[in-house]
Amino acid sequence: MLSLSCGTILYPERRGRMSGRIDAGIAVMDALWLLLFIIPGVVAFVVDFSTGAIYLPGGRADAGPIKVVQTNTTRPDIATIEAAVAKATGKRVRLLDSRVITRELASRDELGHALAGY
Numbered sequence: 001m002l003s004l005s006c007g008t009i010l011y012p013e014r015r016g017r018m019s020g021r022i023d024a025g026i027a028v029m030d031a032l033w034l035l036l037f038i039i040p041g042v043v044a045f046v047v048d049f050s051t052g053a054i055y056l057p058g059g060r061a062d063a064g065p066i067k068v069v070q071t072n073t074t075r076p077d078i079a080t081i082e083a084a085v086a087k088a089t090g091k092r093v094r095l096l097d098s099r100v101i102t103r104e105l106a107s108r109d110e111l112g113h114a115l116a117g118y
Contacts, residue, residue: 007053017052
């Protein structure tokens with residue numbers, strides 16, 4: 001049944017989104033399943049909404065509020081950064097997760113420029 005959900009197949013990188021603008025093309029393709037067969041159409045919508053694949057990439061707004069977390073070292077390793085983020089936010093993050101985008105910045109001043117493309 002998973003193969004019926006167009007967004008999940010065409011845009012696997014979108015999985016994990018919780019909200020945003022709906023991709024009209026994916027919604028239309030899922031709706032075509034509704035016209036052909038009710039059950040597969042419903043399944044297509046349910047899978048695409050539950051995985052988040054139906055939502056368009058929305059840029060910075062997807063990430064929620066931005067919080068700068070600092071460490072005590074000048075060149076922290078991944079484990080140190082993950083621990084600092086967990087301590088500051090109360091949420092565990094895995095920097096090696098394929099959904100996480102990381103950038104090394106020379107200073108805090110580069111943060112706005114680094115986020116401009118997202």
